[in-house]
Structure formats: structure tokens, C-alpha cells
Amino acid sequence: MQITFPFAGLESRIRGGVHPEARKESTAGKAIDTDFPLPSMLYIALQQHVGQPAEPVVKVGDRVFKGQLIAVGQGNISASLHAPTSGVVADIIDYPAAHPSALPTPTLLLETDSLDLWQQEPETCDPFSLPPEEISIRVAAAGVVGMGGAAFPSAVKLNLGRRTRIKTLLINGGECEPYLTCDDRLMQERADDIVDGIRIMLHGLECRDAMVGIEDNKPLAFAAMRAAAASYPSIQVLQVPTLYPMGWDKQMIRYLTGKEVPADGRATDVGVLMHNIGTAYAVQQAIRYGRPLTRRVVTVSGGAVKTPRNVEVPIGTLLTELFSYCGLDINRARRFVLGGPMMGDILPHTRVPVIKGACGILALSAEEINEQDSKACIRCSRCVTACPTGLLPLEMMVRIRAGQLDGALNYGLRDCISCASCSYACPSGIPLVSYFKYANSELVARDQASLKSEQTKKLADEKTARLERIKQEQLAMAAKRKAETEARKKEAEARKQAKEEEARKNKEEA
Amino acid sequence: MNLNILTRRLQTMKANTVNSIMLHVLIALTPATVFGVFIFGWPALFLFVVTVGSAALFEAICLKLSGKPVSPALKDGSALVTGWLLVMSLPPWAPWWIGVLGSALAIVVGKQVFGGLGQNIFNPAMVARVALLVSFPLEMTTWPKPGAIVFMSNPGFLESLGISFSGVAIPDAYTSATLLGAIKTGFTLGYTVKEALENSNIGWAGALFGWSTGSLGETSALLIGLGGAWLLIKRVITWHVPLSLLASVALLSTIFSSLDAEHYVGPLIHLTSGALLLVAFFIATDYVTSPSSPTGQIIFGAGCGALIYAIRTWGAFPEGAGFAVLLMNSLTPLLDHYFRPRIYGRDHRGRPLELPEKAE
Numbered sequence: 028m029q030i031t032f033p034f035a036g037l038e039s040r041i042r043g044g045v046h047p048e049a050r051k052e053s054t055a056g057k058a059i060d061t062d063f064p065l066p067s068m069l070y071i072a073l074q075q076h077v078g079q080p081a082e083p084v085v086k087v088g089d090r091v092f093k094g095q096l097i098a099v100g101q102g103n104i105s106a107s108l109h110a111p112t113s114g115v116v117a118d119i120i121d122y123p124a125a126h127p128s129a130l131p132t133p134t135l136l137l138e139t140d141s142l143d144l145w146q147q148e149p150e151t152c153d154p155f156s157l158p159p160e161e162i163s164i165r166v167a168a169a170g171v172v173g174m175g176g177a178a179f180p181s182a183v184k185l186n187l188g189r190r191t192r193i194k195t196l197l198i199n200g201g202e203c204e205p206y207l208t209c210d211d212r213l214m215q216e217r218a219d220d221i222v223d224g225i226r227i228m229l230h231g232l233e234c235r236d237a238m239v240g241i242e243d244n245k246p247l248a249f250a251a252m253r254a255a256a257a258s259y260p261s262i263q264v265l266q267v268p269t270l271y272p273m274g275w276d277k278q279m280i281r282y283l284t285g286k287e288v289p290a291d292g293r294a295t296d297v298g299v300l301m302h303n304i305g306t307a308y309a310v311q312q313a314i315r316y317g318r319p320l321t322r323r324v325v326t327v328s329g330g331a332v333k334t335p336r337n338v339e340v341p342i343g344t345l346l347t348e349l350f351s352y353c354g355l356d357i358n359r360a361r362r363f364v365l366g367g368p369m370m371g372d373i374l375p376h377t378r379v380p381v382i383k384g385a386c387g388i389l390a391l392s393a394e395e396i397n398e399q400d401s402k403a404c405i406r407c408s409r410c411v412t413a414c415p416t417g418l419l420p421l422e423m424m425v426r427i428r429a430g431q432l433d434g435a436l437n438y439g440l441r442d443c444i445s446c447a448s449c450s451y452a453c454p455s456g457i458p459l460v461s462y463f464k465y466a467n468s469e470l471v472a473r474d475q476a477s478l479k480s481e482q483t484k485k486l487a488d489e490k491t492a493r494l495e496r497i498k499q500e501q502l503a504m505a506a507k508r509k510a511e512t513e514a515r516k517k518e519a520e521a522r523k524q525a526k527e528e529e530a531r532k533n534k535e536e537a
Numbered sequence: 538m539n540l541n542i543l544t545r546r547l548q549t550m551k552a553n554t555v556n557s558i559m560l561h562v563l564i565a566l567t568p569a570t571v572f573g574v575f576i577f578g579w580p581a582l583f584l585f586v587v588t589v590g591s592a593a594l595f596e597a598i599c600l601k602l603s604g605k606p607v608s609p610a611l612k613d614g615s616a617l618v619t620g621w622l623l624v625m626s627l628p629p630w631a632p633w634w635i636g637v638l639g640s641a642l643a644i645v646v647g648k649q650v651f652g653g654l655g656q657n658i659f660n661p662a663m664v665a666r667v668a669l670l671v672s673f674p675l676e677m678t679t680w681p682k683p684g685a686i687v688f689m690s691n692p693g694f695l696e697s698l699g700i701s702f703s704g705v706a707i708p709d710a711y712t713s714a715t716l717l718g719a720i721k722t723g724f725t726l727g728y729t730v731k732e733a734l735e736n737s738n739i740g741w742a743g744a745l746f747g748w749s750t751g752s753l754g755e756t757s758a759l760l761i762g763l764g765g766a767w768l769l770i771k772r773v774i775t776w777h778v779p780l781s782l783l784a785s786v787a788l789l790s791t792i793f794s795s796l797d798a799e800h801y802v803g804p805l806i807h808l809t810s811g812a813l814l815l816v817a818f819f820i821a822t823d824y825v826t827s828p829s830s831p832t833g834q835i836i837f838g839a840g841c842g843a844l845i846y847a848i849r850t851w852g853a854f855p856e857g858a859g860f861a862v863l864l865m866n867s868l869t870p871l872l873d874h875y876f877r878p879r880i881y882g883r884d885h886r887g888r889p890l891e892l893p894e895k896a897e
Binding site for chain 1: 554555557558609613615653654655656775824825829830831873877878879880881882883887889890891892
């Protein structure tokens with residue numbers, strides 16, 4: 028039961044958000060480093076994206092060439108993997124994943140031969156001569172996933188966009204996470220390719236208009252993109268305010284179009300589709316030049332990195348190699364993060380490989396983390412002001428602390444996007460977002476458990492019903508038999524009586 | 538519950554910790570307090586020291602008794618803020634035991650009994666003030682006139698010690714009525730607003746600059762407003778509560794005084810006198826006891842304002858700020874429950890938004 032808000036319509040296009048220090052200056056001014064030496068061994072995880080892991084199509088000991096398909100996506104939501112360079116498949120083993128748990132996952136080890144040979148040089152083609160439906164097929168074949176971090180297979184999104192006849196393609200150049208500058212540099216250096224990629228996607232979607240949203244703290248990237256898109260009036264390059272989490276797709280959609288994606292819906296429900304800048308670039312590389320997605324730009328930064336910069340590396344490069352390339356002061360490094368400091372994952376160690384969704388790797392020093400003991404909540408509601416989703420983090424936190432998951436659900440726990448704005452804003456230093464992540468994972472576990480218990484109950488019910496049925500049948504049988512014997516007895520009685528009657532009659536007659 | 542997850546906070550601006558929030562509140566209170574001590578002299582200073590000191594002491598005792606670490610909780614400054622706000626609202630020459638008892642009521646009954654910082658339902662300072670007012674009406678309604686300079690027209694140091702610590706009665710020559718008190722008394726005698734004001738010889742200008750009879754830290758509307766502005770600039774508080782509170786008082790007083798100027802006081806006097814501004818900026822905005830959503834805060838503020846106006850105009854007390862805040866505090870959980878912000882992608886009932894196709 029809720030009372031209607033009396034000021035609806037007065038809401039602005041942005042709600043909530045925080046201004047974390049950007050700390051992008053150490054890397055934003057440096058060109059993307061493309062001289063990263065090829066590692067002798069690449070560790071290519073088979074699960075690099077949402078959905079099903081890919082299935083290897085090469086065997087241990089096989090010779091593979093650059094760009095060759097090495098694993099195929101399984102099921103509806105999955106993406107294929109390709110060899111970043113030529114070499115030999117050394118092994119397919121379980122290797123620690125780039126994940127907070129660092130649990131071993133199936134990983135293909137590629138021993139590189141430093142020849143970097145293609146089986147045959149990829150051909151360039153004119154994307155606009157292809158039929159539109161061909162675009163998403165080729166995007167899928169090139170293993171392109173969302174490069175903004177979530178790594179959702181891009182072809183799945185493109186197909187959805189085609190099916191739902193979207194009106195506008197949105198390109199996310201927000202990059203609102205502190206430290207990260209890989210999209211910024213891509214836009215500054217390869218704006219023409221990105222715009223080309225946007226046009227290719229538009230062609231594939233059979234959609235006319237595109238909007239690019241770039242946070243206004245990246246003037247150079249904005250200028251470069253403006254210039255690149257100048258001759259295409261249907262591609263608007265727009266500045267959006269610098270306010271974390273502007274890069275959250277739904278926040279950007281609301282800001283650019285004024286529409287809100289329904290809670291149980293998708294962006295396509297409001298006629299838009301969103302792709303990241305890096306995805307547009309990857310699509311262009313795949314379609315125009317036939318290069319599958321095997322490399323990405325990674326921001327290597329943080330207080331413990333000696334020369335922070337953006338490096339273009341093959342997928343499967345170990346973080347240790349990347350850190351040693353940029354120089355790591357191991358005594359200062361207190362925390363390793365994959366992604367940005369707000370939403371990224373804390374890694375237990377760095378012997379994990381770069382995956383397609385890794386925008387940045389950070390080695391943070393103690394003063395950057397600024398760990399402090401959390402104090403009591405003073406109900407100052409800064410978290411409420413900061414929440415871009417419009418939740419009441421303090422109320423949810425109280426309920427989760429008390430173990431009332433349903434109470435937290437009632438306050439919209441499932442709508443939390445884990446952006447950590449609340450944790451950032453909290454003057455008591457309460458790790459609010461950690462509570463919500465924990466509670467959401469508890470909910471998943473609970474749902475699974477209840478599903479399981481339901482199934483068990485169903486089976487048990489079926490069994491009792493079956494036993495009951497058998498029992499009833501047996502009883503029915505017994506009753507039937509009893510009735511039959513009764514009937515036979517009666518018949519025998521009747522015959523006996525008839526005989527006796529006859530005998531009596533005979534006597535009487537006699 | 539040990540979540541065993543590291544917090545992920547970047548280094549934030551310094552303006553964003555509990556300690557700095559409390560510090561800004563104290564900074565904002567300072568001008569009005571200094572002015573109050575200046576015009577009311579030694580007894581006011583004694584009362585201030587005793588009240589704030591005993592607030593810290595009771596906080597420490599409670600923490601000790603409940604087995605919580607004393608020093609970090611004391612350092613966050615919340616007990617100082619409570620004691621300070623309480624003494625701002627006390628008569629400047631109240632005896633020492635009023636300050637001590639008030640602090641005990643505020644800290645022990647108003648806050649720690651509920652479980653300490655962030656757990657209390659009612660504003661601790663107002664709990665104490667209202668309890669003192671209904672228990673000791675004489676001490677709580679004896680108002681000294683403002684003196685020109687601390688050492689001239691106000692009692693000297695020794696005489697002040699007597700007033701504060703050994704129950705020496707305050708000579709009648711020193712006392713007078715507050716503006717709101719004079720108006721209330723005037724009305725009971727059947728005066729019009731104009732006549733009552735002439736009797737009290739404090740105009741709204743006196744109330745604005747603070748050269749008037751009243752509580753220790755409430756007389757200068759200007760300096761309280763300055764402190765409020767500081768809190769707004771430093772983003773310690775938002776505009777929702779103060780604006781809605783002042784607007785509702787202004788609106789009601791304008792309506793009634795324009796209908797019947799002889800029996801209803803106008804907005805200028807309402808807005809500059811009594812505890813109104815202190816309540817609007819410092820007391821109703823208390824994080825713990827006010828709602829957490831912007832809509833809830835607007836309703837809370839407007840409700841406080843309406844109740845203050847009603848008690849001042851039709852109630853038995855000349856000033857009703859404390860009662861108004863406590864009444865609205867009791868509604869805070871309800872406001873929090875019913876007025877939540879709209880969640881992204883949902884309507885105000887919490888149902889997912891309809892798709893445009895369906896809506897068309």
C-alpha cells in the first residue's frame with residue numbers, strides 16, 4: 028500500500044548519484060599502449076560472459092592460428108572464443124577465474140609461438156553491402172560481447188533489437204567509474220572506427236537514429252566523436268552530466284530519452300537499445316575487417332601502479348604480466364580490483380586472466396581505499412538521496428541486519444543495481460551495498476531451496492497419492508472378491524435350499 | 538552478522554563523516570550561543586557549561602553501563618549536539634540542576650534507553666525540554682531581560698554564581714515576559730494584537746536581531762538563520778524540512794491575520810520569535826527522528842509548522858515548538874512507511890510501469 032506521490036512529473040531526468048573523485052588524470056592523457064609483448068602463455072577462460080560457457084572445439088596439442096575459433100557458444104546466451112594469436116593448445120584445465128572467489132573454472136591454455144600467424148589474412152568487406160540480418164550473425168561469429176563490463180553477448184541484443192523494431196540505438200560513453208579511461212582513450216584515438224561501428228549496428232538493426240552519451244568530464248573524447256559523426260546527421264553525439272552512475276544503462280536511457288525502462292522489462296520495451304563504445308568498436312573490427320574479438324583495451328591504474336596507462340592486450344593475459352609491464356609497487360598494493368572501484372570485483376590475487384569484460388585492473392593503495400570501521404547509522408538519509416533507483420537503503424539495511432529478507436524485499440531489494448552510491452555517501456562508513464549483494468544472493472539461494480523443497484514435496488505427494496491409489500485398488504479388489512465369494516455362497520445356499528425343497532417335494536409326493 | 542565483505546569506499550570528501558557533520562552543527566550553533574551568553578551574562582555561561590558537560594557525562598555513563606566502547610561514541614559529538622541544543626532552548630538563568638536534569642532526561646531517557654545513537658524515536662533535546670517545562674513551570678518560565686554588556690547591567694560573577702548554583706531567587710527587576718508570552722497574556726486579558734505588542738515593548742525587529750527576552754540561544758533570529766544557512770551550504774541538512782516548516786507557519790499566520798488582524802499575530806512576528814527558527818533548522822531536521830524520504834520530510838516539516846502555529850494561537854502555552862516536534866516525531870515511522878520515493882521503472886504503488894504500447 029503506497030500513497031501516490033503528489034509531485035510526480037517534477038522529477039528530473041536524473042535521480043540520485045554521487046560524485047566520487049574521478050582519478051582519471053593519470054591515464055586519460057596517455058595514448059593507448061599497443062606495444063604489450065605477447066605473453067608466452069594465454070589463459071582463455073571458457074566462461075567469459077553471462078549465460079552458458081563456451082564448448083572447446085580444439086584438442087590439447089592442436090596447432091591453432093590467430094583468430095581461429097577455439098570454443099563455440101552454447102545455448103541461447105553465450106559467445107564464441109577465438110585464438111588471440113597462433114600457437115599450440117597446451118592444456119584445458121581448471122584455472123582460477125577473474126572473480127572475487129577466484130574459483131577454478133575450465134580454461135584453455137594457449138602456448139603462443141610468437142609468429143602471430145593468421146591461417147588466411149582476414150578480408151575486409153563493405154558492411155553496408157551485406158543484408159542487415161547478416162550483421163548479427165557475423166557479430167555472433169566474432170564472439171563480440173558487451174565491452175562495458177557485463178559482457179552480455181552482443182548478437183543476442185542485436186537480434187532482440189531487430190525483433191522489437193527499436194527506434195533509437197544508444198551508445199554508452201559514460202564511463203562513470205573512477206580510474207577507468209579505456210573508453211575515453213578509444214573515443215579520442217579511434218572515433219572514426221567507433222562511428223563506423225555505430226553505423227554498422229544501425230544497418231543491422233534497420234534503425235535510423237543513434238545517440239551517443241558522453242560524460243562532460245571527457246571534452247577531448249566528445250570533440251573527437253563530434254568530429255567523426257559530423258557527416259552523419261542521424262548520429263547525435265551528446266554530453267551527459269558527470270554523475271555516477273551515469274553509465275548505468277537505465278540512467279543513461281532516462282537522461283537521453285526521458286523514458287524509464289519498466290521494472291520487469293528491457294530497454295527495447297521503450298524502443299531503445301544500448302551498447303557500449305567499446306562494443307561499437309569491436310563490432311566494426313569484426314564486420315569490416317573480419318577480426319574476431321581477441322583483444323581489448325584495459326586501464327591499468329591505482330596508487331600502487333608506477334606507470335598507469337591504457338594497454339591493449341590479448342584476452343587471456345595474466346594480470347600479473349600486465350602489472351609487471353606497468354610496474355607494480357607490491358608493498359603499496361592493498362587491494363586488487365577488476366573493473367572500477369565502485370562496482371568492480373575485489374580479487375584475492377592477480378594470477379587470473381584478462382577476460383572480455385575487463386575494462387580495468389586496479390592496484391589500490393591503503394590511502395585510496397580509506398578503510399574505516401563503520402559506525403552506527405544516524406538515519407541521515409544521504410543514502411536515500413544518493414540512490415539512483417529510488418530505494419531506501421537505510422531501511423533495507425536495518426531489515427537485512429535483523430534477518431528479515433522479506434521486509435527488505437518489500438522495500439525494493441530486487442531493484443537494487445549494486446552501484447554502491449549508498450556506500451559511498453554513507454557518513455558512518457556502512458558497507459550498504461555489501462548488505463544488498465549478500466541479501467540478494469541469499470534470496471537466490473532461498474528461491475532455489477524453496478524450489479527444491481517444492482519439488483520434493485510434489486514427489487512425496489505423488490508417492491502418497493500413488494500408495495493411496497494402490498491401497499484403494501487393493502481394497503476394491505478385496506471387496507470385489509468378498510462380494511464374489513458371498514455371491515457364490517448365496518448361490519450354493521440357494522441350490523442347497525432348492526435341493527432340499529426338491530427333496531421335500533419329492534417326499535411329500537411320495 | 539559478520540558479512541565479511543570489505544567496504545568499497547573511495548576516499549571521500551572530508552565533509553562526509555559523522556564527526557564532521559556534528560562539527561558543522563556545532564559551528565552553526567556558535568554565533569547564536571555566543572550572542573546569548575553575551576546578552577544574558579554569567580548565569581547563561583554557567584548553565585551552558587553545566588548542561589553540555591553533563592550531557593557528555595551521561596552519555597559516557599550509559600555507554601559504560603551498556604558495555605559499549607566509550608571513546609569513539611563520545612568523539613562523534615552527538616551528545617554535545619544534544620546538550621547544546623537543549624541549553625539553547627532553556628531560560629538563560631535557569632539553576633544548575635535544570636541543566637543537569639535536562640541533560641539526563643535527554644541522554645538517558647531520550648536517547649540511550651532506545652539503544653543509543655540512531656535508535657531513538659523522539660528528539661532527545663525536546664523530550665528533555667518538554668519534561669522540564671511541565672515539571673518545573675516556574676524555573677522554565679523565568680525570563681531575564683537582555684543586558685547591554687555582560688558586566689554592566691547583568692549580575693556580577695558572584696551574584697551569578699548564587700543564581701546558578703545556590704538557588705538565589707532572581708530579582709524581579711531583572712525579569713520580563715517574552716514576546717510570545719506577552720501576546721498570550723494580553724489575549725487572556727482581552728487585548729488586541731496591537732495593544733499586547735505595545736505592552737511587551739519588543740517589536741519584531743528586536744526578535745529578529747535578538748535583543749529581546751527569551752531562551753538562551755533562541756532570541757536572535759538572524760544568527761540562528763545564519764547557522765541554518767551554514768548547515769544548508771555545507772549540505773548537512775536539505776531544504777525540505779526548514780522550508781516546509783517556515784512556509785506552513787507563514788501561510789497560516791498570513792491567512793488568519795489577514796482575516797482578523799486584531800486577534801491573530803502576523804507572519805513577521807511568528808517567523809522571528811520563539812524557538813521557530815531553531816526548530817526549523819536544528820531540531821526538526823534531526824536525522825534520527827525525521828523521515829528519510831524527501832516527500833516525508835516535506836510533510837513532516839509542514840506538520841511541525843502547523844502544530845506550532847496552532848499551539849501558539851489556540852493552545853495553553855505561548856510557544857509549542859517542543860510539543861509540535863514530539864508529536865510529529867511520533868508520526869515519522871508512518872511517514873517513512875507510506876511516503877517512499879518512487880522506484881525506477883515502477884509507479885508509486887510499486888507496480889512495474891506499463892509499457893507505452895499498452896498505455897496507448
